[in-house]
Amino acid sequence: MxxxxxxxxxxxxxxxxxxxxxxxxxxxxxxxxxxxxxxxxxxxxxxxxxxxxxxxxxxxxxxxxxxxxxxxxxxxxxxxxxxxxxxxxxxxxxxxxxxxxxxxxxxxxxxxxxxxxxxxxxxxxxxxxxxxxxxxxxxxxxxxxxxxxxxxxxxxxxxxxxxxxxxxxxxxxxxxxxxxxxxxxxxxxxxLVPPWREGGQKQYVEAPSPPAATGQGTSAVRAWALEHLDRPLALKQLADRAGMSVRTFTRRFREETGSSPGQWITVQRAERARQLLERTDLSIDQVARESGFGTAASLRLQLRGRLDVAPSAYRRTFRADPGVRRTS
CATH class of the missing domain: 3.40.50.880 (Class I glutamine amidotransferase (GATase) domain)
Known part of the structure; x- marks a missing residue:
């Protein structure tokens, strides 16, 4: 039903x-x-x-x-x-x-x-x-x-x-x-609304797909970063990939995304962690590594700060079997 x-x-x-x-x-x-x-x-x-x-x-x-x-x-x-x-x-x-x-x-x-x-x-x-x-x-x-x-x-x-x-x-x-x-x-x-704003009134907008790599601005670097969230992503490394100075890259990045490169990467890593918790059976340690947080302790700290929930509790709450049609 x-x-x-x-x-x-x-x-x-x-x-x-x-x-x-x-x-x-x-x-x-x-x-x-x-x-x-x-x-x-x-x-x-x-x-x-x-x-x-x-x-x-x-x-x-x-x-x-x-x-x-x-x-x-x-x-x-x-x-x-x-x-x-x-x-x-x-x-x-x-x-x-x-x-x-x-x-x-x-x-x-x-x-x-x-x-x-x-x-x-x-x-x-x-x-x-x-x-x-x-x-x-x-x-x-x-x-x-x-x-x-x-x-x-x-x-x-x-x-x-x-x-x-x-x-x-x-x-x-x-x-x-x-x-x-x-x-x-x-x-x-x-x-055309944000998929996620958690109840604590901290706006949290996930990126459902990578930005189009247009060759202009920082979009190509952001697309690359999304494919490598499990690696260290230093600001100078990102600026070099964009062919810009750190100062110019940071300014352009904020103009295009509304946040600093570090803030944006943390948000994307949190989104990756949420997806892995919802869609895979990876352990919390594996989710932490795959999303770029490194350790389970760091992942817990991030999710606690953003969503006020532990990774295991988040998985229990939001993981749904797509083959089950719930009625309550």
Whole structure:
């Protein structure tokens, strides 16, 4: 059975956030091109609802959809004031949320977390919301373990995200968690968004393919470096390959990539390590050598600093068997 993602659209829903689950989950495919998720939208009564923009949306489902969902997503509505939250948390919403089966994965995008919190579904759980509303959230829901400084939180079956683009990050994170990086990266490339920004709000953009070796600038050197990440890559060696002085090479490299050569190489090595952890059975020591970190201790330090996770834990979390279609 294809994993069913139910998106609950409430009155005043923000159209951008409403469309994120369909765009991300709806674009996930297995190697044969079959969809890995089915995304459906519902309202509290199956009727149209107003959006925060100048149009209304009509849906095909009422709250009964929530009874069958494997994942339920609550996107943001325009108003998160205490009065608006009280007004939105009607008996009809409480009854709809009560239809959700135990163990169903719950997700909120932006201020959708206010409604999950109002329902008591975030009590004792880590959660986040849009940075503009974190102080208000903390006052309203002191029983929630609010983390105001992250893009998203993942507490297993309950996940929350900050505003707008962080909802994209969260959905990609879930696809990666369910089906591995290859599937998530393909979705991200189709959407022209970074495949990976970890929840601690440290942007982490992987390079799915080497840069084109144009013979100009530093692209040819970067392509060569990606093929030799397991070797020492000294700055002078890279500059010599580009036929530039170290100073000129460093300046051109930063203009083209936005980072220094050393920073870029470290990011690429971390990405190589992540791929090896997800896709191979190499030991942690072998992954460290193949990715250029040299030792398992160095690899652990890098992943801890970037992703706040140990290599073995990362492998357990993100490695997925492409032949298994998960439903939860």
């Amino acid at each position: 294809t994993h069913l993602v139910a998106v609950l659209a409430l009155d005043g829903v923000i159209a951008f956030e409403l469309g994120i689950p369909a765009r991300i989950f709806g674009g996930a495919r297995d190697p044969a091109g079959r969809p890995l998720y089915r995304v459906a939208t519902c309202t509290l009564d199956g009727g149209p609802v107003a959006t925060s923009a100048d149009f209304r949306i009509a849906v095909d489902h009422g709250p009964e959809l929530l009874e069958r969902a494997d994942t339920v997503v609550v996107p943001a509505s325009a108003d998160s004031s205490p009065e608006a939250v009280d007004a939105a948390f009607t008996p009809a919403l409480a009854a709809a949320l009560a239809r959700i089966r135990p163990g169903t994965r719950l997700m909120s995008i932006c201020t959708g977390s206010f409604l999950l919190a109002a329902a008591g579904l975030l009590d004792g759980r880590p959660a986040t919301t849009h940075w503009r509303y974190t102080a208000r959230f903390a006052r309203l829901f002191p029983q929630v373990r609010l983390d105001p400084d992250v893009l998203y939180t993942d507490d297993g079956d309950v996940l929350t995200s900050g505003g707008v683009a962080a909802g994209v990050d969260l959905c990609l994170h879930v696809v990666r968690r369910d089906h591995g990086s290859a599937v998530a990266n393909a979705v991200a490339r189709n959407c």
